[in-house]
Amino acid sequence: MDVNTARVVVTLLSFVMFIGIMVWAYSSKNASEFDEAGKLPFDQD
Structure with a gap:
């Protein structure tokens, strides 16, 4: 093999x-998991 x-x-x-x-x-x-992960920064405690 060269x-x-x-x-x-x-x-x-x-x-x-x-x-x-x-x-x-x-x-x-996988769409629901990615949508949920995408909303994580906007969730407030």
Whole structure:
């Protein structure tokens, strides 16, 4: 395996990980948790 092949593999793995994070972040089952976490700074004691 030469350097260029390793670069391609790392780039593809990074892209797949990026897409996975985007799918996880925008999935509807996590929306309520993210909305709740987003409101935390505005909650008063």
